[in-house]
Amino acid sequence: MFSLLTIISAVGLATAATTPLVQRDTITVTICKGQDLTGNCMFPSIITQNQCLGYSNTEWDNNMQSINVPSGYRCRFWDSNNCNGDSSDDLYGPGTINIRGNMRNKATSFKCYKN
Numbered sequence: 001m002f003s004l005l006t007i008i009s010a011v012g013l014a015t016a017a018t019t020p021l022v023q024r025d026t027i028t029v030t031i032c033k034g035q036d037l038t039g040n041c042m043f044p045s046i047i048t049q050n051q052c053l054g055y056s057n058t059e060w061d062n063n064m065q066s067i068n069v070p071s072g073y074r075c076r077f078w079d080s081n082n083c084n085g086d087s088s089d090d091l092y093g094p095g096t097i098n099i100r101g102n103m104r105n106k107a108t109s110f111k112c113y114k115n
């Protein structure tokens, strides 16, 4: 009995210790086909830190030119569909950022993070 309580306590402590390190929020961003939020736009919700949204084989693939990111967060685009390999810089909110440089007409997936 003592050992079972010890295990339960240890698990409880481990959970309490790791919870603050995982900052996950669900945020909604605006992504548009044109620069400065022009053209067709979508409003995807994404879980920060862990979720990767990929748009391969959709009308958005290599066809995203601007994003609006909420204050306190940042997002990053990747050429691949899986948020790996060649990527943009971190795009910090608040405000609208045009997707330029090496991800111009290449962005296919993105992730967002809490600052």
Ligand SMILES: [Ca+2]
Pocket: 061, 062, 078, 079, 080, 106, 107, 108
């Ligand atoms: Ca791509």
